[in-house]
Amino acid sequence: MTDDERITMLEHRVRELQTATVAIVRHLGIEQDVTAAERARLDEVRARGDAPVEHLSELYAKPPHS
Numbered sequence: 430m431t432d433d434e435r436i437t438m439l440e441h442r443v444r445e446l447q448t449a450t451v452a453i454v455r456h457l458g459i460e461q462d463v464t465a466a467e468r469a470r471l472d473e474v475r476a477r478g479d480a481p482v483e484h485l486s487e488l489y490a491k492p493p494h495s
Contacts, residue, residue, distance in 0.1 A: 430438075454463050474480075
């Protein structure tokens with residue numbers, strides 16, 4: 430498998446995971462909670478002067494703030 434094929438496969442899997450996540454969030458009816466938590470965490474990263482895309486694993490590894 431070439432690098433391009435691996436990248437394409439990973440991109441497809443990411444889209445599948447995003448779709449599944451959206452379905453779960455909608456099923457649970459927690460869209461507003463998830464949106465607020467995501468915005469708060471991205472604001473924290475921006476406040477530190479970091480680029481959010483560089484720290485997504487760190488961003489979601491921390492427990493959510495209450």
